[in-house]
Amino acid sequence: MKLIRTFLTSALLLGLGAQQAWSADFTLGPIEMNDPWIRASVPGQTNGAGYIQFKSTGAAADKLISAQSEAATTVELHTVITENGVAKMQQVPEIIIPSNGSVNLAPGGYHIMFLKLTAPFKQDSTIPVVLKFEKAGEIRVNFTVKPSTYNPGKSGNNADSHMGHSGGMKH
Numbered sequence: 001m002k003l004i005r006t007f008l009t010s011a012l013l014l015g016l017g018a019q020q021a022w023s024a025d026f027t028l029g030p031i032e033m034n035d036p037w038i039r040a041s042v043p044g045q046t047n048g049a050g051y052i053q054f055k056s057t058g059a060a061a062d063k064l065i066s067a068q069s070e071a072a073t074t075v076e077l078h079t080v081i082t083e084n085g086v087a088k089m090q091q092v093p094e095i096i097i098p099s100n101g102s103v104n105l106a107p108g109g110y111h112i113m114f115l116k117l118t119a120p121f122k123q124d125s126t127i128p129v130v131l132k133f134e135k136a137g138e139i140r141v142n143f144t145v146k147p148s149t150y151n152p153g154k155s156g157n158n159a160d161s162h163m164g165h166s167g168g169m170k171h
Contacts, residue, residue, distance in 0.1 A: 024055070025141075028133065028136045028137060028138075028139040029136040030056050030057045030058030030062070030136065031054060031055075031056055032054070032056075033053065033131075034053040036050065036144065037051055037052070037144050038050045038145050038146070040121050040123040040145050041120035041121040041122070045117070045120065046117055047115050048071075048117060049078075049111040049112065049113055050067070050105070050113075050114065050127070051105045051107065051112075052141070052143070053103075053105070054097045054102060054104070054105075055097075055101075056097045056098060057100065058100070059099055059100070060135070061101075062096075062097050062134055063094040063095065063096050063134040063135075064077065064095040064131060064132070065093070066132040067112045067132070068130045069129040070118060071114055071118055071129075072114035072116055072117050073116035073118065074115040074116060075113065075129070076113045076115065077092050077093070077094065077095055078090060078092060078113040079109060080108055080111075087108075089113065095110050106152075106153075107151060112129065122145060123145050124144075125145045126142040126145065127145060128141070129142075129143055
């Protein structure tokens with residue numbers, strides 16, 4: 001009995017810790033947004049990519065349908081696909097945020113593509129981006145510019161999977 005009580009107490013505490021681990025940086029209706037970031041530009045770079053985590057507490061799915069920013073001439077929603085063993089970016093019309101679920105925009109997957117930057121992304125600055133959702137509406141989110149080598153989840157934070165956002169990848 002004591003073992004079961006200890007297990008339940010531990011599970012409850014772990015559950016509370018997991019609940020506290022998610023702290024939304026921005027909220028729009030049932031959509032919570034966390035950790036919006038962009039890599040700093042390197043010399044000669046004309047494009048960039050933005051990443052963010054979305055979590056929905058809503059009973060219905062929503063869709064990110066566009067992003068706008070004065071930081072680039074064009075801003076598009078993209079994903080990375082593999083054809084014949086070659087990874088390439090492809091524009092998508094929307095990114096679905098499932099009901100009571102989450103989706104992460106991350107290197108190698110969905111991202112916000114900034115084409116023809118109006119100025120280089122400078123480390124430690126913020127880039128304002130307006131995100132438009134089909135149901136929740138619009139919100140201005142400030143993306144933090146991280147070092148050009150930033151790569152969460154990779155040891156050493158190298159940018160090997162940067163996918164050519166400097167303009168070398170096939171669009």
